[in-house]
Amino acid sequence: MSSSALVRLLKSLDPLSPEVSIGDVADRLLTAEHKAFLSLPVVGSDGRPLGLVSRSRLQDIFMQRFGRDLWGRRPVADVMNPEPLIVSLETGLEEAARQITGKLQYPITEDFVLVDRDGRYRGLGTVLDLLKAMEDRIAQRNRVLRKALVELKESQTQLVQSEKMASLGQMVAGVAHELNTPLGYVKNNVQLLRELTGPLFELAEAQSRLAEYLSAPDADEERLATALENAARARERASPESLADDLGQLFDDTLYGLGQIGELVVGLKDFARLDRAMSEEVDLNDCIRSTLVIARNGIKDKAEVVTQLGDLPRIACAPSQINQVLLNLLNNAAQAMEGFGRIQVRSWADRQALYVSVQDNGCGIPPEVQKRIFDPFFTTKPVGKGTGLGLSISFKIIQDHGGSIRVASEVGRGTRFLISLPLGQATTLQRSA
Known part of the structure; x- marks a missing residue:
C-alpha cells in the first residue's frame, strides 16, 4: 500500500501559527474537535511544519502553580517540540511504520506530521491509527498466506x-x-x-x-x-x-x-502391510527381507546384495512407510552402479536406537549434490526419469518416526545411507507424506 494508506490516516487540522499564545492552544485542545489528538501542529508562513505542541507538555505547564499566568500569553514556539515525527505522503505504509516506530518514544505523547513531496504541511496522523492500519495489513496478508498454504499442501499431496x-x-x-x-x-x-x-x-x-x-x-x-x-x-x-x-x-x-x-x-x-495397523510393533529385519524380495528384479542384474542383519528389538512404526524408504534406497543404490556392483544391507541396535545401513560401491555423490539430495524436486536424473521426491519423502517419513537419515559418499567409491529410529519414540506416530 502506498501513500493512499497514509491519506486515510490524515486528519486535516488547522495548523497553529508560531505566534499563537499558549493559553489559546490549551483552550483549543479542550474542544471536542481536538479531543482525539495528543498534539497540535505549528506551521510557518511558508506552509512547512515547525513543530508540535503536545497535550502532555501543556498539562505539565498548567498543573504548575500560577502556570496559566506565567505561560498563558507566551507564544507556542516556546513550548513546541521543534523536531516532530514527519512522514511524507509518498511513503509506503510499511516504511512509514518503520520510521515512526524507530523514533517513537514511550509513553506516546505526540502525533506525527504528514507533508507532501514539497515538504508542506498536509495534516496530522495518529500513531494508533497507523498501527491499526498495519494490523489490518498483516491480517490481510495472513489470509493470503493461509490460502496459499492450503493450496501448497493440496499441491504437495498431489505430487x-x-x-x-x-x-x-x-x-x-x-x-x-x-x-x-x-x-x-x-x-x-x-x-x-x-x-x-x-x-x-x-x-x-x-x-x-x-x-x-x-x-x-x-x-x-x-x-x-x-x-x-x-x-x-x-x-x-x-x-x-x-x-x-x-x-x-x-x-x-x-x-x-x-x-x-x-x-x-x-x-x-x-511389503504393503495392507492388513496391518498404521503403527504396530514390528521386526525391522522383516521389513528388510520383504523389501529385498520386491526389489529383487531391479537389483539382480546390477548388483549382488549382501545382508548382515543383527538381532533387533521390535519397534513401533508404520511398516509400509519404512518399506517405502528401504525400497527407494535400494533402487537408488542399484541405479548408481556403472557395472555389476555390490550392495550391503546391515542392521543393528544399541540402547537408544535401531540402525539400518544401505551401502553401495557405485559412482558416489559429489559434495555439492549431497547438500541437496533431500530437497524436494532435486534430482540428477534426466528429465522424465525422476521427480526428485523419493529421498524427500523418505526423509519426511523417517523424521515423522522421530528418527534421522544421513548420507556419506565419496565419488568413485560409493554411498552409504544410515537410518536411525529411536527405541523410546512416542506410541502415536505422525502420519507421513
Whole structure:
C-alpha cells in the first residue's frame, strides 16, 4: 500500500501559527474537535511544519502553580517540540511504520506530521491509527498466506501421490517380471506333463482291452494276440521305468516354481502391510527381507546384495512407510552402479536406537549434490526419469518416526545411507507424506 494508506490516516487540522499564545492552544485542545489528538501542529508562513505542541507538555505547564499566568500569553514556539515525527505522503505504509516506530518514544505523547513531496504541511496522523492500519495489513496478508498454504499442501499431496503411484508402477512391473519367470517354467512343465502322460493313457487303454479279451469266453487266439501286441507297443512307448524319473523332476520343478510365486505374494503382502495397523510393533529385519524380495528384479542384474542383519528389538512404526524408504534406497543404490556392483544391507541396535545401513560401491555423490539430495524436486536424473521426491519423502517419513537419515559418499567409491529410529519414540506416530 502506498501513500493512499497514509491519506486515510490524515486528519486535516488547522495548523497553529508560531505566534499563537499558549493559553489559546490549551483552550483549543479542550474542544471536542481536538479531543482525539495528543498534539497540535505549528506551521510557518511558508506552509512547512515547525513543530508540535503536545497535550502532555501543556498539562505539565498548567498543573504548575500560577502556570496559566506565567505561560498563558507566551507564544507556542516556546513550548513546541521543534523536531516532530514527519512522514511524507509518498511513503509506503510499511516504511512509514518503520520510521515512526524507530523514533517513537514511550509513553506516546505526540502525533506525527504528514507533508507532501514539497515538504508542506498536509495534516496530522495518529500513531494508533497507523498501527491499526498495519494490523489490518498483516491480517490481510495472513489470509493470503493461509490460502496459499492450503493450496501448497493440496499441491504437495498431489505430487506425493504421483510419486507413490510412480514407485508403485515400478514395483508392480518388477513383481510382474519376477512372477513371469516361475510361471513360465511351471507352464512349460505342465505342457511336458501332458506330453509325457499321453502314452500312459494309451497304455492303460491297451491293457484294458487286453483284460477284456482275456476274460471273454469267446475270444479267439488272433484277437488275443493282437491285443497283446498292442499292449506291448504301448508299454514300449510309455516307458514307465524312465518316465518315473522325468515325472519326479517335473513335479519338483513345478513345486519350486509355485513356491517362488508364493514367496513373492507373501513378500508383496508383507511389503504393503495392507492388513496391518498404521503403527504396530514390528521386526525391522522383516521389513528388510520383504523389501529385498520386491526389489529383487531391479537389483539382480546390477548388483549382488549382501545382508548382515543383527538381532533387533521390535519397534513401533508404520511398516509400509519404512518399506517405502528401504525400497527407494535400494533402487537408488542399484541405479548408481556403472557395472555389476555390490550392495550391503546391515542392521543393528544399541540402547537408544535401531540402525539400518544401505551401502553401495557405485559412482558416489559429489559434495555439492549431497547438500541437496533431500530437497524436494532435486534430482540428477534426466528429465522424465525422476521427480526428485523419493529421498524427500523418505526423509519426511523417517523424521515423522522421530528418527534421522544421513548420507556419506565419496565419488568413485560409493554411498552409504544410515537410518536411525529411536527405541523410546512416542506410541502415536505422525502420519507421513
